[in-house]
Amino acid sequence: MVQIRMPNAEMPIMTDVKLSDEVCNNDKAYFSRAHNRCSELRRKISRLWGILMPILTLSFQLGCDRGISSHPKELAGSSPPPKSELVPLTNMVFIKAGTFVRIKHPVTLTRDFWLGKYEVTQGEYSAVMGKNPSHFPGDPNRPVEKMSWFDAVRYCSAITKHERDGGRLPSGYEYRLPSEAEWEYACRAGTTNLFSFGDAATAADQYAWTAENSQAITHPVGQKRPNPWGLHDIHGNVWEWCLDWFEKYPAVDVTDPTGPATGKFKVFRGGGLNNDIEYARSANRFMMSPSNGIYFVGFRVALSESKRVQPER
Numbered sequence: 001m002v003q004i005r006m007p008n009a010e011m012p013i014m015t016d017v018k019l020s021d022e023v024c025n026n027d028k029a030y031f032s033r034a035h036n037r038c039s040e041l042r043r044k045i046s047r048l049w050g051i052l053m054p055i056l057t058l059s060f061q062l063g064c065d066r067g068i069s070s071h072p073k074e075l076a077g078s079s080p081p082p083k084s085e086l087v088p089l090t091n092m093v094f095i096k097a098g099t100f101v102r103i104k105h106p107v108t109l110t111r112d113f114w115l116g117k118y119e120v121t122q123g124e125y126s127a128v129m130g131k132n133p134s135h136f137p138g139d140p141n142r143p144v145e146k147m148s149w150f151d152a153v154r155y156c157s158a159i160t161k162h163e164r165d166g167g168r169l170p171s172g173y174e175y176r177l178p179s180e181a182e183w184e185y186a187c188r189a190g191t192t193n194l195f196s197f198g199d200a201a202t203a204a205d206q207y208a209w210t211a212e213n214s215q216a217i218t219h220p221v222g223q224k225r226p227n228p229w230g231l232h233d234i235h236g237n238v239w240e241w242c243l244d245w246f247e248k249y250p251a252v253d254v255t256d257p258t259g260p261a262t263g264k265f266k267v268f269r270g271g272g273l274n275n276d277i278e279y280a281r282s283a284n285r286f287m288m289s290p291s292n293g294i295y296f297v298g299f300r301v302a303l304s305e306s307k308r309v310q311p312e313r
């Protein structure tokens, strides 16, 4: 005889039990009554669930609502993130906004900025980028060279991130290459001569490493006298990448110029170790593909607010 176990609280309700031919008639009747009671129990449970479900759902929603409403209280009690204070890198020279004349037309810069006192050195570059592409190694205080314009921009971006993460660079400020106008304005330092040290090339040996005195190598930064605003090697040693694409200057007065939107060559300025002093004139400019790196071109870093100041009308 097959023993039929009745459904109970410890056993799932089986609705597909099939009786074998060995089951006697009494067993069948007993099972039939039990099955009917079981069906009735299921209907009661179903009705009870229908009543309880809306109540449970409403309670859950109220609980969630209370959770959301209490969240702002938790935020209000927490400490706000610390604000960054602007702390420029060491050896950055503050440059006050102003105007200089470029081929008879005033160029006005409406925002203050900082510019590196020295060309970026091989030691500085290696510490940030993990490599030194320079043609003249051997002294970490020599200017880095032979990196492309893109590499110089990557260095500036890395410095920006590092300083921002360190809480020394507020949002809205960035390290970058100087615009060509910023570079010349800082190089001239209020002068209108051929060089920031005057018109006499005979004085150049005190201020610049050029073909006349460099012995065709770069030299550690800062060995020569600075220009009137404290910038060393702004003439000579290595040429310096600027932000702008090259094009002929517009024959108009300009404000905060940044060059054309696109181009083929990027500008570099200031003369270098392998060119005569006349190439190191404040007004002189040169250009090269931004993907090229060459042993006489380096860069220095600028710092300013990243948003351009709109000139007053």
Ligand SMILES: [Ca+2]
Binding pocket: 119, 233, 234, 235, 236, 237, 238, 239, 240, 270, 271
């Ligand atoms: Ca230079």
